[in-house]
């Protein structure tokens with residue numbers, strides 16, 4: 001079997017194997033791929049079927065991921081491979097994420113483009129590689145190898161993820177310097193119904209990232225009548241603030257997509273309500289996404305409220321933070337990873 005790449009993070013179980021990469025921990029055997037559709041058991045071992053596939057690629061402002069407190073104004077070279085462990089009804093990238101419907105050719109070989117991608121990222125003037133668009137957990141091996149290659153050439157690695165992976169996977173992501181994790185809801189029922197996944201492993205991931213001192217930003221897409229009640233937003237933001245009031249929370253506006261064409265876009269008033277609830281519960285930095293023109297993308301000093309980073313959309317217009325992220329007006333530290 002030389003057309004696939006050996007998977008990491010699995011163990012033998014009976015005549016098949018158990019995948020230890022994400023929280024589903026699928027049982028794999030000769031007849032069944034994993035739930036993500038990109039890992040399979042054959043010839044006594046587990047294989048990754050999407051290694052080397054680059055399904056989406058772009059150079060983006062790091063703000064687009066979104067990261068607002070990690071090297072603002074820099075470019076990140078974004079890479080996504082086919083596959084996802086979730087089946088979100090409103091997926092914005094379902095052409096990439098849902099392999100059964102869209103990627104029948106995953107059993108063919110694909111050249112490993114790691115070296116060429118790192119070279120392209122440097123030529124584009126990127127400071128980092130971002131694993132995004134689909135779910136990096138299910139192209140872990142490729143992302144890890146790109147991370148290694150990139151770090152040798154001075155590129156940091158960022159993960160934009162649903163956070164539904166095992167703690168063993170997180171332990172192996174020690175070279176990833178920043179995560180943006182979707183906290184899609186604060187309800188197990190929502191996760192089961194809308195994403196196919198679950199909440200608890202995501203909460204564990206968030207807690208461990210903070211404990212590890214890796215930089216964390218969190219995104220919540222508010223879908224009308226599904227996860228936007230005051231009670232749920234109160235519970236979510238209280239919990240997030242209990243982890244750290246410094247975690248930037250990106251509240252994102254939903255637009256009808258994929259299997260949720262029957263839903264309407266999130267009202268701006270709902271986004272503003274979420275912002276107020278997050279702030280009232282102590283979160284220092286709440287941003288509203290997919291809602292440009294409202295002026296909720298600027299970073300303010302949490303002590304004196306001076307605007308320290310002014311943005312238009314994803315672009316930084318004005319950067320006023322001093323060395324190590326100090327407010328130029330009052331000298332307070334603004335939490336983040338800043339370039340000196």
Ligand code: SF4
Pocket residue numbers: 019020021022023024025026033034035036037038039085137138
């Ligand atoms: S990555 Fe997750 S969904 Fe895919 S095979 Fe492994 S445990 Fe299953």
